[in-house]
Amino acid sequence: xxxxxxxxxxxxxxxxxxxxxxxxxxxxxxxxxxxxxxxxxxxxxxxxxxxxxxxxxxxxxxxxxxxxxxxxxxxxxxxxxxxxxxxxxxxxxxxxxxxxxxxxxxxxxxxxxxxxxxxxxxxxxxxxxxxxxxxxxxxxxxxxxxxxxxxxxxxxxxxxxxxxxxxxxxxxxxxxxxxxxxxxxxxxxxxxxxxxxx
Amino acid sequence: xxxxxxxxxxxxxxxxxxxxxxxxxxxxxxxxxxxxxxxxxxxxxxxxxxxxxxxxxxxxxxxxxxxxxxxxxxxxxxxxxxxxxxxxxxxxxxxxxxxxxxxxxxxxxxxxxxxxxxxxxxxxxxxxxxxxxxxxxxxxxxxxxxxxxxxxxxxxxxxxxxxxxxxxxxxxxxxxxxxxxxxxxxxxxxxxxxxxxx
Ligand SMILES: [Zn+2]
Ligand SMILES: [Zn+2]
Numbered sequence: 001x002x003x004x005x006x007x008x009x010x011x012x013x014x015x016x017x018x019x020x021x022x023x024x025x026x027x028x029x030x031x032x033x034x035x036x037x038x039x040x041x042x043x044x045x046x047x048x049x050x051x052x053x054x055x056x057x058x059x060x061x062x063x064x065x066x067x068x069x070x071x072x073x074x075x076x077x078x079x080x081x082x083x084x085x086x087x088x089x090x091x092x093x094x095x096x097x098x099x100x101x102x103x104x105x106x107x108x109x110x111x112x113x114x115x116x117x118x119x120x121x122x123x124x125x126x127x128x129x130x131x132x133x134x135x136x137x138x139x140x141x142x143x144x145x146x147x148x149x150x151x152x153x154x155x156x157x158x159x160x161x162x163x164x165x166x167x168x169x170x171x172x173x174x175x176x177x178x179x180x181x182x183x184x185x186x187x188x189x190x191x192x193x194x195x196x197x198x
Numbered sequence: 199x200x201x202x203x204x205x206x207x208x209x210x211x212x213x214x215x216x217x218x219x220x221x222x223x224x225x226x227x228x229x230x231x232x233x234x235x236x237x238x239x240x241x242x243x244x245x246x247x248x249x250x251x252x253x254x255x256x257x258x259x260x261x262x263x264x265x266x267x268x269x270x271x272x273x274x275x276x277x278x279x280x281x282x283x284x285x286x287x288x289x290x291x292x293x294x295x296x297x298x299x300x301x302x303x304x305x306x307x308x309x310x311x312x313x314x315x316x317x318x319x320x321x322x323x324x325x326x327x328x329x330x331x332x333x334x335x336x337x338x339x340x341x342x343x344x345x346x347x348x349x350x351x352x353x354x355x356x357x358x359x360x361x362x363x364x365x366x367x368x369x370x371x372x373x374x375x376x377x378x379x380x381x382x383x384x385x386x387x388x389x390x391x392x393x394x395x396x
Contacts (some may be wrong), residue, residue, distance in 0.1 A: 001259075001288065002249075002250060002259060002260055002261045002265075003261070004242075004245050004246050004249045004250055004261055005246060005250055005259055007242045007245065007246075008242040008243065008245070008246040010242075011235070011238045011239040011241075011242035011243075012213075012239060012242075014228065014232050014235025014236065014238065014239055015210075015213075015224045015227070015228070015239075016223060016224060016227045017220065022215065024285060024288075025214060025285070026213050026214060027246070028259075028283065028284055028285055029213070029214045030212065030213075030243070030246070031246065031250055031259060032283075032304065034212050035247050037209070037212025038212065038243045038246065038247055039243070039244075039247055040209045040212065041209040041210060041212055041213075041239075041240075041243055042239075042240045042241075042243035042244045042247070043209075043240075044202075044205045044206040044208075044209035044210075045206065045209075045228070045236045045237070045239055045240035045243075046237075046240045047202050047205065047206070048202050048203060048205075048206040048225070048228070048229065048236065049233050049236055049237055049240070051200075051202045052200060052202055052203055052229055061199075061200060061203055061226075061229060062200055063200045063201070063202055067200075085226065085230075086226055087222060087223065087226055090199065090222075106230065179223075
């Protein structure tokens with residue numbers, strides 16, 4: 001096999017869920033049937049790496065220092081929804097049941113994976129939530145063990161700042177991940193959020 | 199979502215088996231955890247498109263006009279093995295039960311998909327097999343309906359040229375594809391190939 005082809009197959013394995021067999025199939029598919037698609041993908045990867053950064057206010061991906069949503073004056077800046085990832089942020093947006101702003105943790109507390117509170121941008125979250133405008137923080141981390149542990153830790157942290165903290169309702173199935181929940185269930189969970197008492 | 203990120207997600211969908219959900223997951227994974235991998239993949243795609251071509255003799259992918267295997271003097275050039283794809287060629291090579299040369303059809307006859315004999319490089323195959331050196335052509339197309347139809351058509355074509363044509367044995371499960379068969383079974387199928395009588 002040519003060295004260039006081997007490199008392509010190896011490089012495709014950086015994609016999550018792609019093992020040696022599917023990497024090989026992908027490489028041959030692109031070469032045989034979709035060289036234009038391969039060229040577009042190469043360009044898209046280069047553009048993404050050079051242009052996409054984290055929003056200074058909410059951490060999500062953006063091409064400007066502060067994302068459009070954080071700059072918008074049509075969002076309710078008194079409510080801040082905390083999610084684990086940009087995918088989860090998109091899921092909440094799709095419910096159209098929330099008009100506040102977000103903070104993306106870019107991770108979760110997961111002792112088994114060696115991820116503690118230090119791996120999340122919690123100082124940034126405390127500063128963001130303490131701007132004097134935010135009145136309520138809604139925790140919308142997953143209902144997995146890790147997501148619950150994260151919510152618990154973040155809740156304690158924010159309550160110490162005197163903030164009102166709530167958790168989306170357990171309409172999301174226990175053990176479930178936001179990413180795989182239908183929009184209606186997630187909208188329900190947002191509406192039924194409950195304030196966390198210490 | 200940023201336009202660059204949307205383009206990346208869209209571009210990832212050129213990969214076989216990648217729908218909108220997994221494209222999104224892949225894009226976020228690369229941005230968050232593996233920007234180096236994304237850069238390597240972008241480079242590998244560009245290199246592959248610009249460097250990889252078809253071997254003039256056997257059709258497989260190569261970076262030189264004629265591939266190393268076709269140029270080698272350690273292969274038995276009197277036996278030609280016909281396969282549907284470069285993946286199948288690799289599968290046969292892995293058995294180490296074959297030391298001849300190959301011809302890759304880069305497809306199969308599949309009337310349901312609108313693919314007839316004209317979509318295969320059959321003129322090139324006839325010319326290749328009629329070089330006066332090739333004494334036997336082994337048909338190693340899949341044992342799917344399409345692979346069998348292809349073998350039948352190619353067999354008739356080559357017999358008309360007075361060539362000896364054989365088919366790998368049905369050790370490959372009926373309906374099965376070479377790509378998913380273990381090496382031992384495929385080696386057996388090569389050894390038990392039978393001559394096709396007209
Ligand atoms: Zn933002
Ligand atoms: Zn060759």
